[in-house]
Amino acid sequence: IEVTTYRSEAYDRTSRKPEVSYGDSIEEDLVRRDFTVNAMAVALPEKEFVDPHGGLEDLAARVLRTPGTPEASFSDDPLRMMRAARFAAQLDFEVAPEVVTAMKEMSERIEIVSAERVRDELNKLILSAHPRKGLTLMVDTGLAERVFPELPALRLESDEHHRHKDVYEHTLIVLEQAMALEENGPDLTLRLAALLHDIGKPRTRRFEGDGRVSFHHHEVVGAKMTKKRMTALKYSNELVKDVSRLVELHLRFHGYGTGEWTDSAVRRYVRDAGPLLDRLHKLTRSDCTTRNKRKAAALSRAYDGLEERIAQLQEQEELDSIRPDLDGNQIMEILGVGPGPVIGNAYKHMLELRLEHGPMEHDAAVAALKEWWAAQG
Incomplete structure (x- = not known):
């Protein structure tokens, strides 16, 4: 009082x-x-x-x-x-x-x-x-x-020759669909990502020769625009980073198609999303606003399949904390080299092998490291 x-x-x-x-x-x-x-x-x-x-x-x-x-x-x-x-x-x-x-x-x-x-x-x-x-x-x-000028900018004009989705209306639907997937109350990170996920479309819109409209790389442009707008509104660095990352990754799933990704591609998807993986699942599912029920069902089944594969790999390999099969100290000991850029390069190489092929036995990892080292001259 x-x-x-x-x-x-x-x-x-x-x-x-x-x-x-x-x-x-x-x-x-x-x-x-x-x-x-x-x-x-x-x-x-x-x-x-x-x-x-x-x-x-x-x-x-x-x-x-x-x-x-x-x-x-x-x-x-x-x-x-x-x-x-x-x-x-x-x-x-x-x-x-x-x-x-x-x-x-x-x-x-x-x-x-x-x-x-x-x-x-x-x-x-x-x-x-x-x-x-x-x-x-x-x-x-x-x-x-x-x-917040990026929001009204989504109201792209359309005409009888260049029909395309109303990006503004689509965005509001995605926001509402993301809200419906929230499990522990309102999630500002997820809602901002839903609101901002397509803001790169106005800048990347192109009218193709066959009458279609394309928005190539709008997720990359949108991530940069998200960072700029959120920074201007004085959001925390961590929130800016997380929302921008979700905007950048929101289209990645569409390369999955009918499940032809390799285990390596699935590992990279999980690694790139990091702690945002659960929100990325929700954002990607929310981004489907098609009225074509068959297409919507196919997308949902494909994402179900991807989540199942992620769960299986996580159970097998602890994907959330994926690391090379050799740590920095082991690499220095095997190569007989002290701390420096070369150890960082070796570590990155071993991480790429881990992502590409999954876990390796210790002897195989040592052999792979020595093979890489020999190639460095």
């Missing part, structure tokens, strides 16, 4: 940080609130309900409305526009038409808000029960263009 007297505020247009002073009435205090549903009070000890802005009615109607004019509210604190989108997503409320109009007209005001505050609101929105609702509102009002 926070105990204080009434407050009032005055804002400078160049900042969202107000000059706070003490006020004279509860009504003056409540008009400072973001939305009418949060501008209600109970006076003690008489227990009188105070609701000068009709918050109870808006609560019953599940509507977000500002206590004063939305223009004055957003001019004072532009982050309230992000909060409107966030609360719509968290509470599944509608945003009043006049509030939406003000968001459209004043979206550029969000640029005076720090990246950290925008990021925190975006996280709460993405982790909510209905993120599509908040993200759609951000895109439709122009807010996303200011803080």
Whole structure:
């Protein structure tokens, strides 16, 4: 419980940080609130309900409305526009038409808000029960263009000659399908990866001669764009690294086809995913949004098969902690060489052999190392 007297505020247009002073009435205090549903009070000890802005009615109607004019509210604190989108997503409320109009007209005001505050609101929105609702509102009002421009850029225009999936709609479906696979509550890493997995498509779109549209290497371009946007929003280095890696790897499975990968390719898939393997499984499964039931079933069966092979190899070989059959000390002893770059190169060579052929007997590993050493001259 926070105990204080009434407050009032005055804002400078160049900042969202107000000059706070003490006020004279509860009504003056409540008009400072973001939305009418949060501008209600109970006076003690008489227990009188105070609701000068009709918050109870808006609560019953599940509507977000500002206590004063939305223009004055957003001019004072532009982050309230992000909060409107966030609360719509968290509470599944509608945003009043006049509030939406003000968001459209004043979206550029969000640029005076720090990246950290925008990021925190975006996280709460993405982790909510209905993120599509908040993200759609951000895109439709122009807010996303200011803080997350890669999202509205997915709304690629299509015409009768160049038909292709609506990448923006596809992305929102992938996000929702990824959410359905979560096992231990909302997963920010997985949800961000789902939201960002195709952001490289606008930059890589090509119209082919046969009328098809291609997006070659969009996963590589998308990983770089993900790193740049998340860094600008001041995400932690670890989260930037993980989400970018998932974006980079999200298409790898499609080379699996009907199961023709070698054990070596499966080992590399697991090694490259590392601790993100479980999330990569979920992201890849979520990325199937085709309405062709036969195609969707075939993709699901293929991924089932890949997961089974991974499980079998993990049981046999401890894939999660895959190492060469000889460690650095053994390599130095066998070659009679001290620490240095050559030992690192030898280690990499032995790791490649391990990935390619699986575990080797000690004598075979020693022979393979000596053969490599002889080839080095």
